[in-house]
Amino acid sequence: MPTIQFLPFQQSTESDGRRTLLEMVRELGLPLQAACGGKKVCGRCRVIIEESRDLLPPPTEREREALGKLIEKGYRLACETVLSDEARVYIPEESQTRPPVILTSDGFGDFSIRLQPAVKPYYLEVPPPVLERVTADRERLLGALEAGYRLKKTEIDPLVLPQLPQTLRTRENQITAAVRNGREVVGLFPGREERLLGLAVDIGTTTLVVYLLDLQTGKRLAVSSALNPQIHFGDDIISRIAFCQKDPEGSVQLREAVRQGLNDLISRVVEDADVRPELILEAVVVGNTAMHHFFLGLETRYLAMAPYPPVVQESLVVKGRDVGLAINSSGYVRLLPLKAGFVGSDIMAGILATGLHKSRRVRLLIDLGTNGEIVLGNKDRLLCCSAAAGPAFEGGHVRWGMRASAGAIENVRIDPETLEISLRTIQDQPPLGLCGSGILSAVAEMIRRGILLAKGNFNPAIHSSRLREGRDGPEVVLRWKWESLTDQEIVFTQKDVAEAQMAKAAIQAGVEYLKEIFGNQPIEEILLAGAFGNYADPEDARTLGLIPVLPATKVRAVGNAAGYGACLTLLDKNRAKEADRIARKLEYVELAGNSRFQELLVDSLLFPGATDFKEFI
C-alpha cells in the first residue's frame, strides 16, 4: 500500500464544506477498514499522517480515546479528520481491508446431479435461401430447429439477431444455436460449439464468490472470490441501508459497486479457465435479501422498517444486460426466491444444497453471519428465522476483532496449569487481531479454564499475569506488546466477551424458539454453513451454547452451501422450481417483538460450559 498524497482541492465538496479523510479515501476506492460504515463508532479507520501533522486540527476526544499514545506516532482516525492542507496519508496494514480467506471447497461429490441446464446447444445445418421462395435467415434457422429438434415457436433474442447473417455464413450454413428452455435463442456460434458456460454467483455481505461451470459436462472450470466492494459503504447490511437513505444516489452506488465487483470476478474466472465470456449464457445468483435488492437496484429502506417487507419474494429471471452482468448480453440471470427481509435466497440455496427439505431426519442449518439464519425441519415442515447476532463472530464490535484474513488469530489455547496462552493465526502470520473462530475459541477456552463464569463475568478468584484490569473492565492479554511487531498489545476484554455472549445468545434463543415450535423433536444433525462453520471448532461452539448440546447429534460443516445451491440450480434447471417450492413451504418465524423469544434470549445469555452453570438452571 503506497502512501497517498491528498491535495487540497480533493477535499472540497460542492455544498456542505469539507469531507473527512475517510470519505476521500473511500472515493478513491482504497482498502481502508471502516466497520461502522463511517458512523464514527468502530475506530478501525486508523491512518498515519506522514507529514505536516502540525497543520492538522487537534485530535478529537474520540480519537484520543481510540488511539491513545498512537497519536504521537501520527495516527488519526480517518472518519474524524478533516484536512485543511495538503497531506501525505499512509494506511497501515492493520487498517487495510484485505482479501479474506474464503471457502471454495469441492463439495460436489455429495450431490448426484442430473445435468439439465436451461441453455443447450443445437447444431444445425440451415438450408440456403432460394430465389423462387425467399425465406429470411431467421425463419430458415427457426425452421431448421423445428425440423431437426421439434422446437416450435422458438424466438430469437433481438440482440442476437444482428449476429445471425454473418454467423450463418461463416461455416457454410453450419451453426450452433444456444436455446434456452427450447423457447429462445440466446446465442449463435459458427459451426459446432458444444461448450456453453454458466455462472453461479453468491453475493455475501462481506464476500463475493463466482463459480464458472461447463453446462454440458457439469465440470467446475474456475472459482474466484473477493471482498464485496460495498464494504466501503459500511461493513454490515444496516450501515449500507442507512447509507442509501442518506444519499439519494446511494443505492445506485451500491448497485454499481457490487456489479463491478462481480464483473471483476467474471474477468478473473474467464481468464483462469481460458474461455470466451460470450459463452457464459446463464447465471444463477443467490444472496441475502439486502444483497439481492442492492444488486437489482431495489429500494432497501423498508427492509429496515417493520414489518420489513422485501420488494420481491419470488424468483426472478432477467436478461444479463438488464442487470449489467458481464456475461453474454443475451444470457439470462436467475435470482432464487427470498422469504423475508432477513431470510434471503442464500438460505433457499443452502436448503437446496443440503437437502433439508427432503430429509426424513430433523436437521438444523445455521448460517452464521451478522444475521444468523437458522433453518430447522425435515421434509414435512421447515421453519426458519433470522437472529440478529451482530457482527461479533465476523470480528466486528470486538476491540481486536478482524475479518478472517492473513494474521487473524483463529485459535486460542490456554494452558490449564499455567494459564499461558498460545495462538494460531491464518497463514501463520504475525497476529493482527481475532477473526470469528478465534473469538469463539478465546471465549471457549476462558470458560473451560474457569476464567469466565456462566454469566460471562470474569472470575475474580482466578489470577494470572495475563489477567488484568483494562479500560473496558477486566481483560486477558492475548499478546504482549513486546511479542508484537506492531508494538501493540492484543487483549480480549469484558466488553468483547459481552459482544460474543449477545451474539451466541441470539442464535441459541433462535434455535430454541424454532425447536419449541417444532415440538421439541430431537435434532439429528447440525449443519454449519459458511466460513465460520468451517473454521469454528464444534466443541468450542458447544461450550458457549452456540449450538445445542445434544447426545448423538452430529455436527457437520457444509461450507458455502449457498454457492453450492446456486451451482446445482445452474446445472439442473428443475432445481429452480424446487427452490420456489422450498420458499413457499418454508415458514418464516419473526423474532422481532416476540415475547417468548425475548424470554429465551435472556436465558441463553448463560454459558452452559461454565463451571458455575448448574447454579442458574
Added chain:
Amino acid sequence: MPTIQFLPFQQSTESDGRRTLLEMVRELGLPLQAACGGKKVCGRCRVIIEESRDLLPPPTEREREALGKLIEKGYRLACETVLSDEARVYIPEESQTRPPVILTSDGFGDFSIRLQPAVKPYYLEVPPPVLERVTADRERLLGALEAGYRLKKTEIDPLVLPQLPQTLRTRENQITAAVRNGREVVGLFPGREERLLGLAVDIGTTTLVVYLLDLQTGKRLAVSSALNPQIHFGDDIISRIAFCQKDPEGSVQLREAVRQGLNDLISRVVEDADVRPELILEAVVVGNTAMHHFFLGLETRYLAMAPYPPVVQESLVVKGRDVGLAINSSGYVRLLPLKAGFVGSDIMAGILATGLHKSRRVRLLIDLGTNGEIVLGNKDRLLCCSAAAGPAFEGGHVRWGMRASAGAIENVRIDPETLEISLRTIQDQPPLGLCGSGILSAVAEMIRRGILLAKGNFNPAIHSSRLREGRDGPEVVLRWKWESLTDQEIVFTQKDVAEAQMAKAAIQAGVEYLKEIFGNQPIEEILLAGAFGNYADPEDARTLGLIPVLPATKVRAVGNAAGYGACLTLLDKNRAKEADRIARKLEYVELAGNSRFQELLVDSLLFPGATDFKEFI
C-alpha cells in the same frame, strides 16, 4: 446556414491520408446534399469556398463538367475536394438538404377502429404488508391485479421493479399498473393514471414520421416528421447498403443515425403534446426492409445480393431499451412483418390501412419511391412486387431534380398556342429545381403539346425559343437565366426525359405483370400512397402510362398509408395479427431476371399519351 470554418487538423485521418470535404461536412452532420452518397456521381454536393481559393488543388474534370462557370464563383464539389489548408466553406441554399414537405393528413375518418391497445392501465389499491405474514411489494401488487382484474401469472419488467416501492407509497398504496396484454407490467404510476401513450413510427428512406397517440381515446396528440438523417450516407437504399459494406462501422452509424432522428422527433411530439415521455409505453414501427434492418442494426449486405434474403420476415416485438428508442425503457416496440428484400412492413401497413386484403373489388396500390412497391388484388388473392424505378420521381438522377421542399417546381404548364411555360412551386418560392410531381407534370405537358413523341424523343417538327440543343441533347428551358435569382437556368433535358421514362416503365411493367398473373381482371380502384401520390396529377400519370388507363377506374391518393397502418396497429393490437396474416397471404413476385417482365418493360417505355402512340401498338 452559417459558413463553416475547417481547420487543417480536421481533415487528417489516422490511416489513409486526406478526407474529402464531403466526408468532413458529413461528420459534422451538416445538411449538404449528396444524392449518390459520395460515390461521385450526382454532382449535388456543391459548396462555395469563400476564401483562399488559390490554395486549393485545381478542379477535377468532373467538377469542371458539373459546375462550368460556377467554378469562377468559388463553387466546388465537396466530394472531389481535398483541402490542403484552412478554408471557409459555405453551403449554398440549393445544396442544402431541407425539411421536405411531408404528408400528415388526418385520414383517420376512414377507419372504424375498435380501441384495443396492447397496454392498458389498471388502477389498484394494494393492501399494505402485515407483520404476521409479510408479503413483498411485488407479490402484493400482483395479488391485487389478480383479485381486481383476474390477471394471472402477470410478470413485472425487471426495470420497473426498482420504481415499485416508492410509487406504491406515494399515494398510500393507490397505484396504476400499465399491463401489456395482461401479461407484463411495463409501467407504474402513483394514484390514478389513465393517459397511456403510444407511438407510430414510419421510417422512410427519405422521411421519418412519428405519430403520438393517446391509447385510451385513440386521439392523435401530435405528429412530426423530418428527413431521415441517413440521407448523409446516401440518398437511396443501395448507396446506404454500399456504405455499410465499405465501412465496418457503417451499419452502426446508420443505426444510430435513424435512432437519433427518431428520438429527436419523439422529443418534438412530446413537447408539442405537453406530455411526459415515460407515458409512451408502446410503439409500432414500419418501414421498407432496408430501413427496418438499419433500425435494428441488422446486416443489409444480402438484401442487395440475389436471392435478396432479409435477416427476418416475421413481426418482431422488442423492448424499447434494446433498440434505443426514447420511450419508456420498459415499453415494447413492435415491428410489423416484411415480405422480401424490397417489400417491407410499410407495404403490410399500407394494405392494412387501405383494407386491400378485405376488399371484394380488385384494387391496385402503388407506393412510389425509389422502389415502386405495387400490390394488386382483393380478399381472395394479393400479389406484390417491387419495381426498381430509380429515384427520378423523387428528383434523383434528373439534372434539376430535387426533393419536395420549398422552391421545388411541382407543376409545369405549357401554353398550347405559344408553348410558353408557367411554373408552380412549393410554398411559392423562387424555383430551385423540380420535385417528383413537377417532373411528372413537365413530361406530361411535353407529351400533350407534341414536344415529346411516344418513344420519348423530342419531336424535331416542334420549334420554340424554349426548345434548344444542350450538352445532353435537346432540352426545354423551364426558366431563363434572367428570371432567376441564382443566375442559373433550369432546363429539362432528353436525358431527364429518359430517366422519367425508365422509372414509369418499371412501374407500368410491374403493374402489367401482376395484372397478367391475376388473370387480367379489371382494376376497379387505384390507390396512390405517399407524398408523390398526393401531389401527382392522376391525369399526368395516365398521360405517361404510369398508371393504367382504364375506363371507370377511380384513382385515389391515400396519403401516408404506411403511417396510418402503424397507427391502426397501435390502437388495436389485433391488427398486428392481421398484418402477420397479410404477410403470409401476400404472394411476392420477383421481377429480377424474369423474362416476361423484361418484355413488358420494353413495351412500357412508350408514352401512351403521345400523338404518335398508335403507330407502335
